Amino acid sequence: MRSVRLRQVAVFLVLAGALQLGAIAVGKPFWQTQLTMSAYYALVAVGLSLLMGYAGQISLGHAGFFAVGGYGSALLTTWDLSAHKAAGVLQALQAMGAVVARPDPFGGTVLTVHPWPAAVVAVLLAMAAAWLVGIPVLKLSGHYLAMATLGVGTIIAAIAVGTQALGAADGISGVPPLPLLLGVGVGGATSQRVANYWVAIGLLAVCMILLLNLVDSRVGRALRAIHGAEDAADAMGVDTARYKLHTFVVSAGLAALAGVFLTHFNGGIGPSEASIMKSVKYVAMVAVGGMGSLWGTLGVSLLLNFLSLRGYFGTLDDAVFGAILIGIMLFSPDGIMSPDLRRILVAGWRRLRPAPASVEKGASEEGR
Amino acid sequence: MAGELFFQYLIAGLTYGTIYAVVGMGFNIIYNATGIINFAQGEFVMLGGMTAVSLHAFLPLPLAIVVAVLVTMVVGALIEVTFIRWLSRPSVLRMIIITIGISILIREAALLLWGQDVRALPYFTGNEITSIAVGGARISPQVLWTLGACAGLVVLVTAFFRFTMLGRQMRACAANRVAASLCGLPTRNLITLSFVLSAGMGALAGCVVSPITQTQYGIGTGLAIKGFTVAILGGLGNSLAAVAAGLLLGIIESFSVSLLPTAFKDAVSIAVLLAILFARPSGLFGARAATRP
């Protein structure tokens, strides 16, 4: 099993490399920018796929956790602490390197929290929030659970757009890059586009390895049991409440991690990232990719986000999204990776065999 | 707080509350017949309002409203027949996603059809500045219209589901579709009917509240979230409870404005909802069994 997982991740990395080389070969190196952004959104979707597919819990508030991560690190890394320079705590933090001085765009200097401690704080904050709301929320089921998670998302969105310190409707801009090794940083500089692409893909690959290991472990089997028949799992001695809670927290943590990285990459974040529509989109990506099909979710999410971020659908962006959502849910409720869809496509292919165009279509649909 | 202001906040709460209540009730009809929540309910409200405004250009107001409600009912039937009818035992999650998709499509179609501008039906009685004095506070007659429509709908819906054969058949269909079908009930048609009724109800709500809230292509989403909140708060499937929950939520929101910055109005009402859900997972008036649909 282990080798299968590693092989899958290796194939993913090879494909990612091929995609990059392809983009450069056809003279479109800038595609990497939007692929990088898509990769971070895909990380949110993959985490949600774990929650929806394995623990069987819907979350209509996942954009909220993404926003906690993004806003958390944006606030900490742009909040100028110069006024409190004399405070003992601050000096101690500065000596530890947790608080650093950096030049601001207008020629002055600002004293802010270093991006790394900020990132850690932001992700932990999101996980703590998920843990706190998870205990009561996950006792609910069906529509009541959907409503509760929607409610949590709404509250986070209301806080983001209603708080002056978070920039209200304008959001926060001017977030510095997140420094990595060898002078590379997660940020928007064109010179670091190639490196940033690999940072995003690498993060995605590492998280995939962890998630694939998780779903193949004892925990994963327990989760699948919960999804299949919660009462039965309960009776067999599976601590369903705890497993569900842990999955929720892990899923929220991944969303927050994506939020942190994307905020540094974009150099800012706005309240649209916390909106309910965004949460709905994540759920849609998972549904189209196949609940519990981590690779399917990843592929769909990368593709749809990439197309949307490049503006291919123009003003019909949401409409195209709705249409894909309905189409997949009607004809193949288990997502594009499901045997159902394969059967429909194969049947369609047989019927239309003389026409070469449909052959191509069938192949590309399955190849995703 | 001065008595006059207290009354005024109460009336503001009633205004919010009746809007939420009439939208919330629409959710319950489909839920009662099928056990699913239609997230496109808010779009029925929007369609009703927008169609009525367009028709009012050449029809008198009452006729425009009647035709708008009928048009929306046809849309409701089309949606059910096209997207829902032929699915066998769809899961809750699948239905949530499909109806969200439908909601997005209707909204985008309305944007293409009507553009982004805001419209409104005229006030049924008086005009934009007419108001009636009630104990030092003032209330717009349209709020009374909405309250009246809300009360009328509750009576009609309750009577329909309790006392008519068709209503009982629809309840049987919701309770156990297979058993209902074995008894010879045309379950598929009953479900279509539930969409038609729900669409009609949403459209009527959209017309009655249109002078107050104004209508625009994107108004459905916000109203649907409020309506859903109210339906859940009351306990799914209970129209009277939805009205009570709607009024309660409206009044909470209104008084929260008197104490806290308005920016957090929605957060306050949702926080109350969450607190209630955690204490009573099946809503204020719901049966315990409702947690496991």
Added chain:
Amino acid sequence: MRNPILPLVTCLLALVSTPARAADPIKVGAILSVTGPASFLGAPESKTIQMFAEDLNAKGGLLGRKVEVIVKDSGGSPEKALSFAKQLIEEDKVLAILGPSTSGETMQIKGLCEEQKTLLISCAAAEVIVNPVAKWVFKTPQKDSDAVVKIFQHMKSKGLTKVGVLSSNTGFGKAGKEQLEKLAPNFGVQIAASEVYDKAATDLTAEVTKMKGAGVQAIVNWSIEPAQALVIKNARQIGLTIPIYQSHGFGNINYVKAAGAAAEGVIFPAGRLLVADVLSDKHPQKQVLVAYKKGYEARFKEDVSTFGGHGYDAMLLLAEAVKKAGSTDKEKVRAALEGLTGLVGTAGVFKMSATDHNGLDVEAFELLTVKDGRFVTLAQ
């Protein structure tokens, strides 16, 4: 230190490349919220900019080249605006970016345009966009602070000193609220209550009740959404008869229609586009305003709004700068734009300089009011 060969080579290169480039269109990017919560701004802006470009091309284009406008719909999301900005700059190699429609989006891509040395002509109102001045960033809507000054001057003349402020939770509302709070002391005005409501609000009775409770002498509302019609309706319904001021975001006749009888007597500062028909023939803006209004209304069968005007001005500034520079070299066009003075647009007469990248002053505003469901100047 100057190397004489370098300019020579440049000239030669320019000569060689000119014939090839003459056929190429001039590419201009536009990032607008055509759909989504800010579509009240983006949709008319997008229509106007495309109309402007078509008219321009029909007349032979700019410098003998066609103008190609690439419109990207951001839906009001800063992250999409950023993605599109990178795409337009690096991939489409546009001369300039027009828009975005909202201040949040503009602030998110401001740094990028500075770094990439690409002109950004924003259609958003917030003053932070051009203050402090960024070399490559300009904006066309009038300054919020000038609108506020205009309102406070009128209040002072009427002896109103205790006011309530309502604003929507958008970038427009936020910027207006900040300016109102900042400038109030200068005019001896006290802000007794200030509330921010949701942009999608469906009733605001509680909010205006709070204003009533605070005992204010006037209400100022700052938003671009339909909710601003609710403010006046609900205030009149609860029996408030005090003067109500709106921002320049009220410049769309649909809001007057939505508010009906309640809109009568509302006072707001706006560009003169809304009263173009009744403007004196001697007014310098008369010709531009009437031409734009007629063109837009004939083409799109809808009433013109000041928001579309911001798109018109953005395109106008760029076109004039290109003509003046006589080239599409980014640096030259930028310098030309910064030097444009006396250019008549829909928002006012632009007077750009190195320290003012908006170029409009308080004179760009006229106080308007609503009479019998139509916009008229307050003096009339």
